[in-house]
Amino acid sequence: MGVAKVFRCTLNQQIACSYGFSEKRYGDIRSMSRDLKKKLESLLGNDARLLDGAFEREVYSMDIGAIPFTGLLFDNIPEMIIQPKKIEALKTIIRVANEERVAIFPRGSGSSGLGGVVPTVGGMVIDFSSLNEIDELDQEKMTIIVQAGVRWSEIENFLKSKELTMRTYPSSFFSTIGGWIATGGYGIGSFKFGNIQSQIESIEVLFPSGEIKSINQDDEEFSLFFGTEGQFGIVLTATLKLRNKPRKALPHMIYFDSAEAAVNFIKDMIKENIVPYNIKYMDAAHIGETNKILGERSFREKDSVLVTFEDELEDRKFLSFASNRGIHAEEYLAHYIWHERLFSMKRKGSKPTPLACELTIPLENFSPYLKKIIRMSKRFKVKINVESYIIGKDEALVLIHYDSDVRNFRTYLAHLALIPVLTKIGIAFRGVPYGLGIWNAPFINEKIDHQTLRRYKAYKHEVDPRNILNPGKFFTARTKWANIPGILLKPVVFRTITKIAPMFSPILLSPILEEKSTKDETELEKTVYSCVKCGSCASVCPAYLITRDELLNPKNKMHLAKKLLLGETITKSDAEKAFLCLHCGMCREVCQNDLDLLTAWLELEEGLEHIFDKPEDAIQNFVSSIEASEEYWRFVYAQKV
Ligand SMILES: Cc1cc2nc3c(=O)[nH]c(=O)nc-3n(C[C@H](O)[C@H](O)[C@H](O)COP(=O)(O)OP(=O)(O)OC[C@H]3O[C@@H](n4cnc5c(N)ncnc54)[C@H](O)[C@@H]3O)c2cc1C
Numbered sequence: 001m002g003v004a005k006v007f008r009c010t011l012n013q014q015i016a017c018s019y020g021f022s023e024k025r026y027g028d029i030r031s032m033s034r035d036l037k038k039k040l041e042s043l044l045g046n047d048a049r050l051l052d053g054a055f056e057r058e059v060y061s062m063d064i065g066a067i068p069f070t071g072l073l074f075d076n077i078p079e080m081i082i083q084p085k086k087i088e089a090l091k092t093i094i095r096v097a098n099e100e101r102v103a104i105f106p107r108g109s110g111s112s113g114l115g116g117v118v119p120t121v122g123g124m125v126i127d128f129s130s131l132n133e134i135d136e137l138d139q140e141k142m143t144i145i146v147q148a149g150v151r152w153s154e155i156e157n158f159l160k161s162k163e164l165t166m167r168t169y170p171s172s173f174f175s176t177i178g179g180w181i182a183t184g185g186y187g188i189g190s191f192k193f194g195n196i197q198s199q200i201e202s203i204e205v206l207f208p209s210g211e212i213k214s215i216n217q218d219d220e221e222f223s224l225f226f227g228t229e230g231q232f233g234i235v236l237t238a239t240l241k242l243r244n245k246p247r248k249a250l251p252h253m254i255y256f257d258s259a260e261a262a263v264n265f266i267k268d269m270i271k272e273n274i275v276p277y278n279i280k281y282m283d284a285a286h287i288g289e290t291n292k293i294l295g296e297r298s299f300r301e302k303d304s305v306l307v308t309f310e311d312e313l314e315d316r317k318f319l320s321f322a323s324n325r326g327i328h329a330e331e332y333l334a335h336y337i338w339h340e341r342l343f344s345m346k347r348k349g350s351k352p353t354p355l356a357c358e359l360t361i362p363l364e365n366f367s368p369y370l371k372k373i374i375r376m377s378k379r380f381k382v383k384i385n386v387e388s389y390i391i392g393k394d395e396a397l398v399l400i401h402y403d404s405d406v407r408n409f410r411t412y413l414a415h416l417a418l419i420p421v422l423t424k425i426g427i428a429f430r431g432v433p434y435g436l437g438i439w440n441a442p443f444i445n446e447k448i449d450h451q452t453l454r455r456y457k458a459y460k461h462e463v464d465p466r467n468i469l470n471p472g473k474f475f476t477a478r479t480k481w482a483n484i485p486g487i488l489l490k491p492v493v494f495r496t497i498t499k500i501a502p503m504f505s506p507i508l509l510s511p512i513l514e515e516k517s518t519k520d521e522t523e524l525e526k527t528v529y530s531c532v533k534c535g536s537c538a539s540v541c542p543a544y545l546i547t548r549d550e551l552l553n554p555k556n557k558m559h560l561a562k563k564l565l566l567g568e569t570i571t572k573s574d575a576e577k578a579f580l581c582l583h584c585g586m587c588r589e590v591c592q593n594d595l596d597l598l599t600a601w602l603e604l605e606e607g608l609e610h611i612f613d614k615p616e617d618a619i620q621n622f623v624s625s626i627e628a629s630e631e632y633w634r635f636v637y638a639q640k641v
């Protein structure tokens with residue numbers, strides 16, 4: 001046996017061990033040959049859109065947490081992106097991928113920031129954006145059947161005239177149903193209605209074998225598809241439970257002198273059996289950010305609780321409970337914060353590279369945890385701000401944000417290291433990391449108990465023996481270079497790194513690196529480095545929604561702009577796409593980071609015009625085709641209404 005072969009065997013065994021599979025069963029993921037791409041093209045015809053341009057592959061190599069060194073660790077550039085338009089097409093793709101042992105990375109709107117959609121070994125990204133049909137509404141049973149690529153905002157629009165609404169939804173209203181099932185999330189309304197799993201009646205799942213199975217909430221297998229990030233099968237459709245649309249929302253905002261006082265208020269309210277639709281905590285720093293957005297000190301910069309009712313009786317009960325507690329904000333301010341619930345990452349423009357850490361924590365440990373992380377974040381020289389949804393009688397989902405700047409690389413690395421440090425402190429307070437993806441995979445034992453993990457591994461082995469679904473993450477992050485860098489992501493090693501990271505932070509941060517001067521930045525530069533890549537703009541951009549061309553997606557145009565600013569190669573055909581914009585300003589209206597996108601687009605076009613001529617014909621054709629599209633006029637009409 002040659003050295004190479006011995007090495008490969010050991011490597012395969014190592015992979016196999018990390019999953020608990022035998023070497024033979026793990027199988028080896030292969031690259032896509034040109035012939036295979038051709039074969040798929042001819043099998044799928046018009047039922048799917050196949051993309052393999054260099055720029056397209058680049059934009060699909062990341063999610064919102066675009067970590068600059070990802071490419072050093074993983075083969076994160078997919079070999080191909082497929083947007084199936086029909087379930088039949090998706091079945092063909094999965095069958096071929098399984099036969100040919102090509103890895104598949106399912107992708108909704110790519111808004112979960114832990115690398116869940118990031119390719120690790122090339123392969124195919126399956127983009128669900130064209131599987132977005134609303135199949136059936138049953139008004140009597142109050143259920144709706146939707147395809148996995150449908151966005152929450154699309155369901156809400158559809159239900160507008162039907163006097164029905166959803167029970168709970170993520171604040172990323174632009175994300176997909178399939179994505180939230182796969183991440184098993186909590187969101188707005190979770191205090192009353194629980195997580196996504198509790199509002200789903202059944203799902204249809206496509207397995208690597210090609211089998212499609214309808215799985216009901218009472219089936220034993222049902223829970224396996226929530227929070228397992230596309231490891232076992234592809235969610236095709238879901239039947240969602242709806243409810244009658246409430247007549248109004250009754251939000252109340254109350255200020256407190258400390259996080260502890262705010263949390264005690266929440267605990268007492270719950271003890272009194274008062275059941276709001278939603279409870280949200282915001283720390284003083286978070287409220288300070290809101291004042292900055294408004295440009296005035298409308299809110300008191302104090303720890304605050306927003307409690308929202310839909311039931312007047314329950315609301316009255318609350319008012320008598322809360323009358324002597326805290327300081328009640330004016331009604332219009334409470335309404336403003338409630339209205340802003342879909343813009344959780346909103347910040348005053350021009351702040352580069354947001355970073356965040358998310359975990360669930362028992363309510364009783366919430367304020368001691370906050371005290372501890374405030375001290376820790378000072379060591380890392382960052383100012384955190386915290387918001388939290390209360391998701392049950394004794395549990396909170398905590399989201400900690402802070403700003404960094406990827407252009408000051410050493411400082412950025414230290415700030416990045418703070419994320420697992422905050423997670424680890426949370427674990428000491430009986431917290432649980434919110435998702436796994438790539439970057440939280442070292443915390444798998446803290447998220448999933450031993451018995452459940454064994455069950456997951458056995459099921460993975462049964463339904464995806466070749467490990468083609470989202471490999472190299474979740475169970476264990478598997479890097480390239482014979483997985484040598486991957487050793488750093490092994491739970492034991494990672495735990496040690498997070499332990500010593502606070503000791504090294506002063507070295508990385510000191511002498512505090514000169515902050516990059518931003519005073520001469522153009523609007524385009526500010527915009528590119530401040531975009532949080534949330535994708536909120538994509539859900540309203542007519543150019544993107546009508547063409548479904550990812551290069552017209554504002555978030556991806558931002559990536560093209562970055563290449564332009566860095567002087568990287570841009571092809572003429574990719575550049576042309578940047579001009580296919582209606583300059584309607586819809587993206588500006590919903591931008592989570594308050595960015596002046598219209599000025600940025602003009603600057604981008606101007607910059608590209610210096611290199612390539614303005615593509616007058618392409619622009620003309622684009623405008624004509626948009627104006628000829630029924631969808632566009634429906635869109636215009638909907639905006640007017
Ligand atoms: C501004 C903002 C606000 C957010 N608010 C919330 C919140 O309130 N609550 C919350 O839980 N999260 C929140 N998130 C995180 C994220 O938006 C959610 O996890 C969201 O549900 C992900 O949906 P997506 O369509 O973007 O999925 P993606 O990020 O595209 O995918 C997520 C995971 O699901 C897998 N997947 C996607 N589609 C399928 C499918 N059809 N079948 C099988 N696997 C699939 C992917 O491979 C990946 O592992 C927020 C993010 C942002 C940027």
Ligand code: SF4
Binds near residue numbers: 580583584597
């Ligand atoms: S201005 Fe351009 S990028 Fe923005 S929403 Fe309109 S068409 Fe889309």
Ligand code: SF4
Binds near residue numbers: 531533554555558597
């Ligand atoms: S431009 Fe604004 S809305 Fe769009 S992805 Fe960036 S931050 Fe989000």
